[in-house]
Amino acid sequence: MRINLGRVVNDIEQLARFNETPGNGVTRLSFTKEDKEAREYIKKEMKKIGLEIYEDGYSNLFGRREGKNSNALVIMFGSHYDSVINGGKLDGVLGVVAAIEIMRVLDENNIENFYPIEMVAMNDEEGVRFGTGVSNSRSMAGLIKEEELDRAKDKKGVSLREAMIEFGLTPNLEDAKRDENSIKAFIELHIEQGPVLQNNNKDIGLVETIVGLDRYDIKFKGKAGHAGTTPMDNRKDALVAASKFIISIEKIAKNIGEGTVATVGELKLSPNASNVIPGFVEISVDIRSTKEQNINSVYNSFKNEIEKIKKELDVDIEVIKTLYTPPVDLSEENIKLMENISEKLGYKYLKMNSGAGHDAMNMAHITPTSLIFVPSENGLSHHPDEFTKPKDFEKGIELMLNTIVELAMRYDNE
Ligand SMILES: [Zn+2]
Helix, strand or coil, X not given: CCCCHHHHHHHHHHHHCCCCCCCCCECCCCCCHHHHHHHHHXXXXXXXXXXXXXXXXXXXXXXXXXXXXXXCXXXXXXXXXXXXXXXXXXXXXXXXXXXXXXXXXXXXXXXXXXXXXXXXXXXXXXXXXXXXXXXXXXHHCCCCCHHHHHHCECCCXXXXXXXXXXCCCCCCHHHHCCCCCCEEEEEEEEECCCCHHHHCCCCEEEEEEECEEEEXXXXXXXXXXXXXXXXXXXXXXXXXXXXXXXXXXXXXXXXXXXXXXXXXXXXXXXXXXXXXXXXXXXXXXXXXXXXXXXHHHHHHHHHHHHHHHHHHHCCEEEEEEEEEECCEECCHHHHHHHHHHHHHHCCCEEEEEECCCCHHHHHCCCCCEEEEEECCHHXXXXXXXXXXXXXXXXHHHHHHHHHHHHHHHCCCCC
């Protein structure tokens, strides 16, 4: 039983055609014309396989292969098919086309699965249009609230709810929510989006933990003034304050170690003129770690640092928390299973962490979850040149196929 790599490559190329920015990477935002076209393609392929197709109250698109016991827990796998602006062909899509291909192979080989098997295609993982993010998996895990559908708006002021209705859906969060004891396992295949597998010459990454993410906006309020006439000891320079903070947070993260990272990636400066002392600076802070205590340590240290800077420079500093997701551990049992299968197949694997968020982290709230990485050429992603060699992603799909067969056939403990 083997997958057909040619069909997978074709699916990837076909889906890349549903694109708002041809010639400049792939742009396929949620609940748009391109989303609908991609969705129709996925439905058409699922129909050919004879899967039972259904959609829930949050646009999650499923293809179900019935099990010998139709009431047994579901084995689910899939990923997202929305993209960033000018992104690549593989981010998310690889996991969706892998799911389609696995369903084809199960059908061609008349696999008699005890457990029902469902593939899922999700359309709002990147969250670019509405500033949402991993919202499909949040809907399945019951981690999204009604008010978000109205609050989240695109650049034209269209709310998420309005866009869903325009798309032909009747939003129903209760319907999308999955019962905590209804899914036996969730598996997502994804490109690594980093250089670790390639640098270590590995075929497969088995993710143990998805890092937690803590995000802040920090506003430094000083006093704008003439750059020539305001003496150095009479200034409230917001940029000097922000700079001291940026230097300190780098040290804080390095001191805590254990892979803890902290990044200031955005900076707004006002008035932003060469002859004016900066009166106002706003920065973003992004902190990630596999351990909650390390995230808390960064926060506590930077709060102390802010108090020091306030006193030293007599500026006002406001800290606003914008996002928090805790670190998520994935299924150890299924990692062991995948290690065994990788060894049988002769694949070189690496147990690793994911520094990026994925739908898998939400699914882990309701079911034992796995995330399989395949190498990203030069670690590049969210870029038109994002690339993985077909013979590299073939291994990830083969591993997922064999894992699903193994999980679907085991009925001794049920
Ligand atoms: Zn992705």
